[in-house]
Amino acid sequence: GDSVTQMEGPVTLSEEAFLTINCTYTATGYPxxxxxxxxxxxxxxxxxxxxxxxxxxxxxGFEATYRKETTSFxxxxxxxxxxxxxxxxxxxxDPNSGYSTLTFGKGTMLLVSP
Amino acid sequence: xxxxxxxxxxxVRGEGQKAKLYCAPIKGHSYVFWYQQVLxxxxxxxxxxxxxxxxxxxxxxxxxxxxxxxxxxxxxxEIxxxxxxxxxxxxxxxxPTGQGISGNTIYFxxxxxxxxx
Numbered sequence: 001g002d003s004v005t006q007m008e009g010p011v012t013l014s015e016e017a018f019l020t021i022n023c024t025y026t027a028t029g030y031p032x033x034x035x036x037x038x039x040x041x042x043x044x045x046x047x048x049x050x051x052x053x054x055x056x057x058x059x060x061g062f063e064a065t066y067r068k069e070t071t072s073f074x075x076x077x078x079x080x081x082x083x084x085x086x087x088x089x090x091x092x093x094d095p096n097s098g099y100s101t102l103t104f105g106k107g108t109m110l111l112v113s114p
Numbered sequence: 115x116x117x118x119x120x121x122x123x124x125x126v127r128g129e130g131q132k133a134k135l136y137c138a139p140i141k142g143h144s145y146v147f148w149y150q151q152v153l154x155x156x157x158x159x160x161x162x163x164x165x166x167x168x169x170x171x172x173x174x175x176x177x178x179x180x181x182x183x184x185x186x187x188x189x190x191x192e193i194x195x196x197x198x199x200x201x202x203x204x205x206x207x208x209x210p211t212g213q214g215i216s217g218n219t220i221y222f223x224x225x226x227x228x229x230x231x
Contacts, residue, residue, distance in 0.1 A: 032218070038155075043118075043205060044222040087155055093218065101147065101162060101170060102220055107155035 002027045006090050006105035013080055013112050021075040021108045023064075023090035031092040033057075033066055033073040034102065038087045047075075047088070080112045116140065118223035120206050121188075126229045127196045135226045136188040137206030145169065146189050147207040147220060148181060157205075163189065196230045203227050 007022040025031065035047040035057070048057030053068035062077045073090060090105040119138040127133045139146045148160040159173040163183040174181070178196075183189040193200055203225040209218055 034219075036222075043224040044207075046219055046221070049219065089155075089157070093220075101159050102149075102157075103159075104157040109155075 002031070002092060002094050002103045004090050004092055004103055004105035006088075006108050008106075008108070009087075010109040010111050013110070015082055015112055015114050016079045017112075019075070019077040019080045019084075019110065021088055021090075021110070023073045023075065023105060025071050025073065025090070025092050027071075027092055027094050029095040031094050033064070034091045034093070035062070035064055035073070035075050036089040036091060036104075038089065038107070040086070044089065080110070082112045082114055085110055085112045118206055118208050118221055119188075120204075120223040120226050122226060123224070124227045124229070126231060129198060129230055130195050133193045133196050133200070133228055133230075135191045135204050135206075135228070137190070137223060138188045139206070139208030140210075140221055143208035143210050143221075145209045145211070145220075146183050147209075148189075148191050149205045149207065149222075151203040151205060151225070153202075160191070160204075193228075196228075198230050201228060201230045 004025045032051045034049045036044040037047045038044050048059045050057040050066035055066045057064050064073050064075045087107045087109045089107045091102045121136045146163045150158045161171045161174045161181050162169040166183045178194045181191045205225045207220045207222040209220045
């Protein structure tokens with residue numbers, strides 16, 4: 001079955017540091033890939049997505065590139081802010097399920113200090 | 115509405131009691147999903163609907179969980195005879211389309227926090 005593996009957290013950074021959160025996946029089909037963010041006490045918000053190989057999703061300074069050859073979708077940001085502190089979830093949707101459901105990684109908590 | 119609305123935000127039930135959660139999807143969205151988030155952030159897919167029809171229920175515990183999406187009513191997730199391990203945040207989500215659309219975005223509500231004591 002499908003699965004998503006994320007690096008375990010928490011990731012602790014100082015403000016303006018460079019962020020990478022690794023995500024790799026296994027899927028039976030050619031999935032769509034997503035990053036969601038969950039701020040404390042809130043629901044999930046879509047951060048960015050990519051639907052085919054070499055696509056780069058970007059939003060709010062975050063980027064991730066769909067790498068089919070390494071089955072990866074690593075999240076990066078050049079300069080994090082305290083307000084980026086949250087839990088980040090990598091996820092995929094599989095064409096074999098009609099892209100209708102999401103398979104999530106276990107989440108990576110990011111803590112940014114001033 | 116413009117967002118997925120879930121009620122109640124918090125619910126406390128004694129073991130063995132019934133719990134019922136509600137979800138109003140974004141207007142115009144045909145697909146509704148329920149996910150359970152347990153300790154350590156893990157998300158578990160429970161069930162999805164296409165309008166009022168069950169689309170995928172492969173994640174739904176058969177014995178005590180049930181869900182409905184009836185026309186002109188909020189969708190609901192009901193747990194009969196709750197157990198301690200049912201304590202979790204239950205997220206509802208909706209999407210405009212579901213099947214066959216690459217990159218189909220699923221929008222989440224803020225969740226309902228169920229505590230079973």
